[in-house]
Amino acid sequence: MNKRSPKPTDIKLHQLSKVLEIGFNSGERFDFPCEYLRVFSPSAEVRGHGPGQEQLQMGKENVNIEDIEPVGAYAVTLKFDDGHDTGIFSWETLYDLGVNYQQYWEEYLMKLKQAGYLRKVPDA
Helix, strand or coil: CCCCCCCEEEEEEECCCCEEEEEECCCCEEEEEHHHHHHCCCCHHHHCCCCCCCCCCCCCCCCCEEEEEEECCCEEEEEECCCCCCCEEEHHHHHHHHHCHHHHHHHHHHHHHHCCCCCCCCCC
16 A cells, blocks of 8 residues: 555444444545445455456445454454455545545446346435
């Protein structure tokens, strides 16, 4: 990881609203819906073991994070309530997911539509 890459200054899990809030030392703050983090998990289950092996995640509208575990000084593992806990989210990955949220989310929604999946409104 680049030494100049922004690093989190605080991480807050809001389980009722299913949002993970992360502030970075660059001054930027991102609110990540748990569903977004789950469907973009950097795990082999989601991304595969190489290009073209990605698995479209469906039915994750109501997923929540149960626990956050540090991985050294460079990442966290998010434990989701659907049993998924193998993605290691580096600070660089989280920052990228925050900066590119709109683009990534729109692409994900388009892939769901192309797959014929009707996304359900998450529980409030």
